[in-house]
Amino acid sequence: MIIVMNATATTEDIQAVVERLTERGFDIHKSTGAQHTVLGVVGGSVAVDARDYELLPGVGEVIRISEPYKLVGRLFRKEDTVIDVRGVKIGGNEIVLMAGPCSIESRSQIFESAKFVKEAGGKILRGGAFKPRSSPYSFQGMGIEGLKHMREAADEYGLIVISEIMDKSELPTALKYIDIIQVGARNMQNYTLLRELGNMPKPVLLKRGMSATIKELLMSAEYIMAGGNHEVMLCERGIRTFENYTRNTMDISAIPILKSLSHLPVIADPSHGTGIRDKVAPMARASVAAGADGLLIEAHQDPDNALSDGAQSLYPEQLNDLMKQLRIISQAVDRTIAPESQKVTVG
Ligand code: PEP
Ligand code: MN
Numbered sequence: 087m088i089i090v091m092n093a094t095a096t097t098e099d100i101q102a103v104v105e106r107l108t109e110r111g112f113d114i115h116k117s118t119g120a121q122h123t124v125l126g127v128v129g130g131s132v133a134v135d136a137r138d139y140e141l142l143p144g145v146g147e148v149i150r151i152s153e154p155y156k157l158v159g160r161l162f163r164k165e166d167t168v169i170d171v172r173g174v175k176i177g178g179n180e181i182v183l184m185a186g187p188c189s190i191e192s193r194s195q196i197f198e199s200a201k202f203v204k205e206a207g208g209k210i211l212r213g214g215a216f217k218p219r220s221s222p223y224s225f226q227g228m229g230i231e232g233l234k235h236m237r238e239a240a241d242e243y244g245l246i247v248i249s250e251i252m253d254k255s256e257l258p259t260a261l262k263y264i265d266i267i268q269v270g271a272r273n274m275q276n277y278t279l280l281r282e283l284g285n286m287p288k289p290v291l292l293k294r295g296m297s298a299t300i301k302e303l304l305m306s307a308e309y310i311m312a313g314g315n316h317e318v319m320l321c322e323r324g325i326r327t328f329e330n331y332t333r334n335t336m337d338i339s340a341i342p343i344l345k346s347l348s349h350l351p352v353i354a355d356p357s358h359g360t361g362i363r364d365k366v367a368p369m370a371r372a373s374v375a376a377g378a379d380g381l382l383i384e385a386h387q388d389p390d391n392a393l394s395d396g397a398q399s400l401y402p403e404q405l406n407d408l409m410k411q412l413r414i415i416s417q418a419v420d421r422t423i424a425p426e427s428q429k430v431t432v433g
Pocket of ligand 2 (some may be wrong): 188384395
């Protein structure tokens, strides 16, 4: 149930409604919009009668929601959610580039990555330390040591860190080094992990599972939000279909659909979405045209020798060229994107 308070409702009116609901065992999530405060009412074991609340002072409207997702939906929050990660705003007018290698491979590799990502106009450095590989014999990532290198590299170049966590046991240490926690496609329905992240004051990028529907993706985001963590980004990274020319089928249509159903920022990952280097830029361009709030792109200084996903990683110059094109496309859809930085020299 959603309770929309009147524009004239006082703090006391809102408090009284919240108290009445909490006494009856409901969890209340408050969203303060430009005009109205909206209360998302979830949980509780007693049946609710909307009339009990409609007549309370300050209440404008009580809406029953038939969709299974409540907090992620546009009814709960009309305005787009903008997540501020240490000054970088995700979900606002500016499209944000998150880029870097699939895996952190060494200290020098991640420092070089940070440099070319910054120069291309990226704001966020990606790199996996805990890798969900399909084979147990493939490189599994550098773990915490890798995260320490990435943190240092990001700090040196003024970037923010996004990295994947696969298990809740990794969280306490990893949280010291990561700004945005990535939940990978294979973990989209790991509800124990999602619940844990719901109690965390850290933004989460939630990837769509490879066989997940849009509704299932939204329900997984609801798990995180229901725990109290409202800083969730949704990521389209391709789904498994009968087509096997590409590694996955990049579902561009999911972008405008998610944007209309949910207020959460939508990020596109054309690297895993296609698995083919020369298809990454066209899908990135399409994603921006379709309304994505950001891009998550794999890039490597020496993709031919990368320890994972080299075949879908851009060369630094390709990342730079792509950003030049995105500057033109973003203008056409009334968005902005960071300008190219000057050559960066540090230290
Ligand atoms: C990754 O980002 O490197 C990754 C493993 O992604 P996904 O979970 O989408 O496969
Ligand atoms: Mn990868």
